[in-house]
Amino acid sequence: MYEQFARFYDELGWSQYAAGVWDRLSKYLDSIGFKPRSLLDLACGTGILTIKAAQRGVEAHGLDISEAMLEKAEYNARQADIEVSYVCGDMSHFCMNRHYDIITCTFDAINHLSAYDDWEDTFRCALAHLDDNGLFVFDMNTVKDLSENWDNIHVRKDANGNYVISKSIAFRDKASAAVTFTAFVQRSDRLFDGYEETVTEVTFPIDRVVASLYEIGFADVSVKNDMFEDVPDPEQLNRVFIICRKTKAR
Numbered sequence: 422m423y424e425q426f427a428r429f430y431d432e433l434g435w436s437q438y439a440a441g442v443w444d445r446l447s448k449y450l451d452s453i454g455f456k457p458r459s460l461l462d463l464a465c466g467t468g469i470l471t472i473k474a475a476q477r478g479v480e481a482h483g484l485d486i487s488e489a490m491l492e493k494a495e496y497n498a499r500q501a502d503i504e505v506s507y508v509c510g511d512m513s514h515f516c517m518n519r520h521y522d523i524i525t526c527t528f529d530a531i532n533h534l535s536a537y538d539d540w541e542d543t544f545r546c547a548l549a550h551l552d553d554n555g556l557f558v559f560d561m562n563t564v565k566d567l568s569e570n571w572d573n574i575h576v577r578k579d580a581n582g583n584y585v586i587s588k589s590i591a592f593r594d595k596a597s598a599a600v601t602f603t604a605f606v607q608r609s610d611r612l613f614d615g616y617e618e619t620v621t622e623v624t625f626p627i628d629r630v631v632a633s634l635y636e637i638g639f640a641d642v643s644v645k646n647d648m649f650e651d652v653p654d655p656e657q658l659n660r661v662f663i664i665c666r667k668t669k670a671r
């Protein structure tokens with residue numbers, strides 16, 4: 422998984438998503454007076470969120486199932502001259518033998534898990550790895566997003582002259598979709614390297630996810646928009662952030 426993606430993920434600027442999330446999340450954490458000393462980023466991809474956290478003095482660890490994405494993450498951390506440790510593993514079944522102040526999982530990584538049991542196992546693993554009062558923060562694409570926005574073809578040329586063709590299809594059940602990215606990344610000799618990878622995403626109603634988090638033992642579950650603000654009807658958004666806390670009693 423993500424073997425091809427790893428070759429063009431950063432080049433096409435997709436890691437900027439995690440950079441933006443960290444900037445907004447750290448402002449939100451400041452606003453609630455939460456100062457994490459340690460962070461685990463699940464499905465960390467090319468490591469940008471962990472690197473940004475480490476640059477703010479947070480001890481940061483990343484976990485991802487793709488060796489190729491982790492190689493990029495290690496390269497990015499070396500380039501940034503910052504220490505982050507990365508582990509290859511499945512976010513629904515992992516054991517780090519320690520606890521963290523905050524666990525994150527961003528850029529609809531949770532939607533990559535096709536079985537709801539795996540979503541719940543990920544929530545359980547996150548809870549087991551949090552310190553008392555620790556936070557679990559993840560984003561997810563909503564039913565609205567996968568049913569309305571994943572049924573099309575886009576061709577895009579970015580500022581560096583790279584091309585991406587994305588062909589997506591929403592499946593009839595309205596809760597899953599697949600997208601194939603065909604990327605042409607410009608080389609220094611003005612020729613292009615071509616890559617292709619397909620990703621399938623699945624989603625579930627937000628109420629169901631919130632109910633599971635409470636059932637599993639999280640407290641104070643809140644659903645926010647991209648700016649970490651409360652919204653009246655989150656199912657109307659394409660993406661939501663879910664924040665929940667491990668209480669001391671657990």
Ligand SMILES: C[S@@+](CC[C@H](N)C(=O)[O-])C[C@H]1O[C@@H](n2cnc3c(N)ncnc32)[C@H](O)[C@@H]1O
Pocket residue numbers: 422423435436438439463464465466467484485486487490510511512513526527528529530533534
């Ligand atoms: C869209 S990328 C997001 C990467 C990163 N979080 C970011 O914000 O740029 C999704 C990532 O999820 C990882 N992934 C998918 N399924 C996973 C699983 N079961 N366990 C751990 N990582 C997984 C992929 O390898 C990929 O790096």
